[in-house]
Amino acid sequence: MDSGSDTAHDSGVKRLRVALLGCGSVGSQVARLLHEQAGDLEARVGAPVELVGVAVRRLDAPREVDLPTELLTTDAEALVRRDDVDLVVEVIGGIEPARSLILAALEHGASVVTANKALLAEDGSTLFAAAEKADRDLYYEAAVAGAIPIIRPLRESLAGDRVTRVLGIVNGTTNFILDKMDTTGAGFTETLEEAQALGYAEADPTADIEGFDAAAKAAILASLAFHTRVTAADVHREGIVDISASDIAGARDMGCVVKLLAICELVEGDHGTAVSARVHPAMIPRSHPLASVREAYNAVFVESEAAGQLMFYGPGAGGAPTASAVLGDLVTAARNRLSRVRGVGESAYAQLPVLSMGETTTRYHVQIDVDDRTGVLAAVAQVFAEHEVSIQTVRQEGRGVDAQLVVVSHRASDAALAATVEALRAKEYVHDVSSVMRVEGESDQ
Numbered sequence: 097m098d099s100g101s102d103t104a105h106d107s108g109v110k111r112l113r114v115a116l117l118g119c120g121s122v123g124s125q126v127a128r129l130l131h132e133q134a135g136d137l138e139a140r141v142g143a144p145v146e147l148v149g150v151a152v153r154r155l156d157a158p159r160e161v162d163l164p165t166e167l168l169t170t171d172a173e174a175l176v177r178r179d180d181v182d183l184v185v186e187v188i189g190g191i192e193p194a195r196s197l198i199l200a201a202l203e204h205g206a207s208v209v210t211a212n213k214a215l216l217a218e219d220g221s222t223l224f225a226a227a228e229k230a231d232r233d234l235y236y237e238a239a240v241a242g243a244i245p246i247i248r249p250l251r252e253s254l255a256g257d258r259v260t261r262v263l264g265i266v267n268g269t270t271n272f273i274l275d276k277m278d279t280t281g282a283g284f285t286e287t288l289e290e291a292q293a294l295g296y297a298e299a300d301p302t303a304d305i306e307g308f309d310a311a312a313k314a315a316i317l318a319s320l321a322f323h324t325r326v327t328a329a330d331v332h333r334e335g336i337v338d339i340s341a342s343d344i345a346g347a348r349d350m351g352c353v354v355k356l357l358a359i360c361e362l363v364e365g366d367h368g369t370a371v372s373a374r375v376h377p378a379m380i381p382r383s384h385p386l387a388s389v390r391e392a393y394n395a396v397f398v399e400s401e402a403a404g405q406l407m408f409y410g411p412g413a414g415g416a417p418t419a420s421a422v423l424g425d426l427v428t429a430a431r432n433r434l435s436r437v438r439g440v441g442e443s444a445y446a447q448l449p450v451l452s453m454g455e456t457t458t459r460y461h462v463q464i465d466v467d468d469r470t471g472v473l474a475a476v477a478q479v480f481a482e483h484e485v486s487i488q489t490v491r492q493e494g495r496g497v498d499a500q501l502v503v504v505s506h507r508a509s510d511a512a513l514a515a516t517v518e519a520l521r522a523k524e525y526v527h528d529v530s531s532v533m534r535v536e537g538e539s540d541q
């Protein structure tokens with residue numbers, strides 16, 4: 097291994113040396129692209145970009161890419177501390193050892209590119225502070241919505257605008273499941289099994305179907321969009337495990353589709369500006385641009401004061417698409433090293449409070465099974481009124497001895513709606529509140 101003096105640590109920079117941490121789905125594609133596109137990368141960066149080491153867990157593990165054995169090491173700690181490493185790509189995932197490795201890389205003068213949404217959403221501030229102190233870049237386009245450029249547009253292209261809302265379909269696995277449930281009428285469990293058989297959902301799909309993956313991405317998007325600090329713990333999270341075929345059918349009757357949305361909003365209230373960040377299933381009208389996002393695709397819909405509505409769409413996962421985003425960051429970080437500059441760091445100056453879910457307002461679609469007798473509709477309406485939840489529409493379907501009421505509310509707080517549902521459940525004329533779903537993406541909010 098050549099460890100000559102012509103690295104970016106020295107004055108006469110001639111090449112950029114990359115250490116890759118992790119060689120799984122994403123890492124193997126990063127290694128492949130670095131090799132296959134070496135000529136173009138050199139032309140675009142202005143110097144060769146060379147892979148000088150790859151940290152793996154097992155030297156003899158089967159890999160999607162052929163790598164010279166002398167590049168492989170199981171000692172990631174030693175690799176990030178090497179003096180001849182200018183850029184470190186972290187695609188191991190998880191909190192530790194990824195965090196310690198990124199911090200060590202920055203301390204030793206490397207710029208870092210990571211795809212690690214879980215780490216950024218849990219402890220991004222520690223990483224950004226370390227990057228600031230080391231005067232190095234920390235880039236993470238791959239962490240949200242894979243190949244789709246969304247981090248850079250929020251951080252740079254929209255830096256002069258005021259973003260007010262970000263609505264994202266940022267988890268491919270859950271979008272695939274909900275889309276299949278919508279098109280086939282099947283239930284959640286059988287659709288999850290199909291997603292697993294096709295390789296979309298992991299053997300342990302918890303992070304996807306319980307909304308943890310989307311919540312980490314929501315934290316990152318809200319922080320960037322509103323120039324504040326939002327962590328995964330600040331994000332209200334509900335997954336899709338309780339979504340039934342009847343919820344999907346109810347949405348269809350309303351001209352809507354159910355999506356797992358990451359919703360980040362700037363909220364103007366009596367006490368000033370705050371942020372709402374949440375992940376939950378919601379109905380959106382079939383006419384909304386996000387409704388047309390099918391299968392495992394992702395999309396992020398951004399609303400800002402001057403630009404209006406923007407939509408970013410594409411593959412949100414997969415080794416090669418995610419590696420594309422990593423390489424884009426790598427090229428920028430490499431150019432910055434050559435020019436001896438640093439890109440934009442964390443922008444969290446606004447320091448906005450994050451609203452609790454109870455304080456968040458939206459519209460609701462509520463299905464209530466009731467006795468089919470005189471006065472019940474009026475009594476149900478009264479319960480909504482007592483909790484200051486205003487009804488926009490109500491539809492009744494007789495079903496023999498009982499009836500189903502479908503109520504759509506105007507915007508109300510989550511706390512008021514929860515209290516309404518609790519009160520309804522206690523009424524002797526209510527058999528069941530069979531579905532409660534939030535409604536998003538309509539102009540009458």
Ligand SMILES: NC(=O)c1ccc[n+]([C@@H]2O[C@H](COP(=O)([O-])OP(=O)(O)OC[C@H]3O[C@@H](n4cnc5c(N)ncnc54)[C@H](O)[C@@H]3O)[C@@H](O)[C@H]2O)c1
Nearest residue numbers: 118119120121122151152153187188189211212413414418
């Ligand atoms: N796969 C995707 O579609 C996708 C999309 C966006 C972001 N990401 C993110 O990219 C990162 C990597 O994801 P992946 O899908 O490639 O995961 P993966 O499990 O396929 O790869 C991770 C690799 O890291 C290796 N590893 C674990 N600990 C290590 C250590 N201490 N030293 C060296 N290697 C170690 C594992 O053996 C594995 O090969 C994660 O942060 C993930 O959230 C993945």
Ligand SMILES: N[C@@H](CCO)C(=O)O
Nearest residue numbers: 266267268269412413
């Ligand atoms: N499991 C994630 C991968 C991308 O982060 C998804 O399904 O979208």
Ligand code: NA
Nearest residue numbers: 237240242244
């Ligand atoms: Na992205």
